[in-house]
Amino acid sequence: ALAGDVLDMLKEDVGYFTAFDYPPVSSTLDIGGNLEVTPPTDEHPFGRVYYGSDESTDTRFTYIKREINEGFQRFFERQELQSPINLTTDWLIVGHVDELVTFVPQPDGGMKMLISSPALALKILRAEDASHPLNSRYRDAYGLLTVGQMLSRKYPALGLNAVELNMAVDEKLFGLDHSSPSDGSVKKIFMDALGLEESDIIEVPVFYQNFDFKAAQFSVIAQTPALVNLHCMERDMLVPRPFIPSIAADFEEAMKETNMKIHWIDDWQIYHVADGEIHCGSNSRRGFFDKKWWNN
Numbered sequence: 079a080l081a082g083d084v085l086d087m088l089k090e091d092v093g094y095f096t097a098f099d100y101p102p103v104s105s106t107l108d109i110g111g112n113l114e115v116t117p118p119t120d121e122h123p124f125g126r127v128y129y130g131s132d133e134s135t136d137t138r139f140t141y142i143k144r145e146i147n148e149g150f151q152r153f154f155e156r157q158e159l160q161s162p163i164n165l166t167t168d169w170l171i172v173g174h175v176d177e178l179v180t181f182v183p184q185p186d187g188g189m190k191m192l193i194s195s196p197a198l199a200l201k202i203l204r205a206e207d208a209s210h211p212l213n214s215r216y217r218d219a220y221g222l223l224t225v226g227q228m229l230s231r232k233y234p235a236l237g238l239n240a241v242e243l244n245m246a247v248d249e250k251l252f253g254l255d256h257s258s259p260s261d262g263s264v265k266k267i268f269m270d271a272l273g274l275e276e277s278d279i280i281e282v283p284v285f286y287q288n289f290d291f292k293a294a295q296f297s298v299i300a301q302t303p304a305l306v307n308l309h310c311m312e313r314d315m316l317v318p319r320p321f322i323p324s325i326a327a328d329f330e331e332a333m334k335e336t337n338m339k340i341h342w343i344d345d346w347q348i349y350h351v352a353d354g355e356i357h358c359g360s361n362s363r364r365g366f367f368d369k370k371w372w373n374n
Contacts (some may be wrong), residue, residue, distance in 0.1 A: 092366070097150070097153040098147075098149030098150075098152065098153060100147075100149070101147065104147065105146075105147075106172055106173055106174070107129070107130060107145065107146040107147075107173050108146055108150070110176075110358055111176030111177070111307070112129050112167070113129050113146070114127070114129070114175055114176060115128070116268075116272060117181050117183050119272055119273065121273075122160065122161065123369065126161050126162065126272065127154050128162065128164075128165060128175055128179075129146050129150065129162065129163075129175060130165045130166065130167025130168075130173050130174065130175045131144075131145040131164050131167075132145075132165060132166040132168075133168055134168050135262075139169075139246075139295070139296035140295050140296065141169055141295065142168050142295065142297055143168065144173065151164075163267060165267060166250070166262070169247070169250060169296050170297065170298055171289040171297040171299050172299065172353050176306070176307050176357045176358070177307055178251065178264055179191060179192065179193050179194070179264065179268065179306060180306045180307070180308060181310075182310055182336050183310075183312075184336065189272075189278065190279070190280055190335075191272075191274060191278055191279045192281075192305075192308075193282065193306065194251060194300075194305075195248065195281035195284065196284060196286055197244075197245070197248045197252070197256065198281050198328070199302060199325065200229075200241060200244055200285070202322075202325055203285065203322075203324075205324070206225045207225070208225055208226030208229070209225075210225045210226075211223060211224055212228065212321075212322070213321035215346050216228070219346075219351050220287070228301070229241055231287070231291065233291050234292070235292055235294040236293075236296060240285075243287070244285060246296075247286050249263075251263060251264045251265060252265050256281070257276070280332050280333075280335075282306050282329060282332065283305070283328055283329070284300050284302055284304050284306070286298040286300055286301055287299060287301040299353055300355070302320045302322060303319065303320045303321075303350050304318070304355050305318065305320065305329055307356060307358065308355070308356050308357060309356050309357050309360045311362060313338055315338050315341065316356050316360065317329070317343065317356065318342075318345045318346075318350060318355045318356050319345075321346070326342070
């Protein structure tokens with residue numbers, strides 16, 4: 079039986095159904111920000127669904143093997159209309175696609191894709207004096223007092239330092255060349271799937287750490303708040319404040335071309351140190367589609 083509030087919503091051209099039998103216990107990939115949809119394109123007027131489920135193929139590190147529920151995958155493959163895009167996110171401890179990418183609709187009907195960029199974060203941090211003190215939040219959460227300490231942290235079980243770790247993450251996002259992304263990289267997958275041009279993509283600085291610096295498993299999380307994990311509402315965006323002025327300034331400058339208004343949110347205690355950000359803990363009340371997708 080359906081709950082009363084659901085029954086109240088049923089009317090002509092408004093229905094309710096269950097895509098599959100949901101398991102009693104889901105993995106982290108089945109919830110929250112690991113099931114997203116792109117803005118519409120000419121070929122896909124309702125956008126394309128994307129999620130993280132593919133396994134990493136490199137053998138340099140070990141990863142968390144898991145995939146989004148097969149029921150989700152089968153449903154969107156049957157549905158066809160929003161032809162799913164499957165990304166590799168097993169190198170993230172949480173594994174959600176909203177940690178890596180978000181889309182900002184533009185007034186002309188186009189879009190800007192924001193993608194996390196460890197290389198850009200490294201460039202910004204290296205321009206700082208190594209002795210430059212960090213906000214006390216970084217001391218309390220990670221034991222880091224200065225930018226130099228952030229850049230020099232070691233992950234002995236992985237055989238990497240913080241710079242090498244971030245460049246390994248950067249390679250997963252872009253390949254070895256940002257302007258010519260490698261097949262299988264997040265940027266290349268979206269460029270091919272949505273027909274994006276270089277001008278449609280904006281890099282956003284995010285610096286990563288391994289979830290446990292003593293662990294041999296490659297499982298990273300954003301150390302500076304993941305700016306792409308924001309909440310976009312028409313021309314306004316709620317963005318997690320990074321508490322590093324140079325990173326915030328770079329983001330503000332980059333967002334000028336989107337004509338979006340930035341609202342910085344301090345989500346450090348309630349979400350960031352709990353391995354999430356703004357998008358993880360917010361939602362929007364949305365209207366119905368003008369078009370009836372079931373007629374397509």
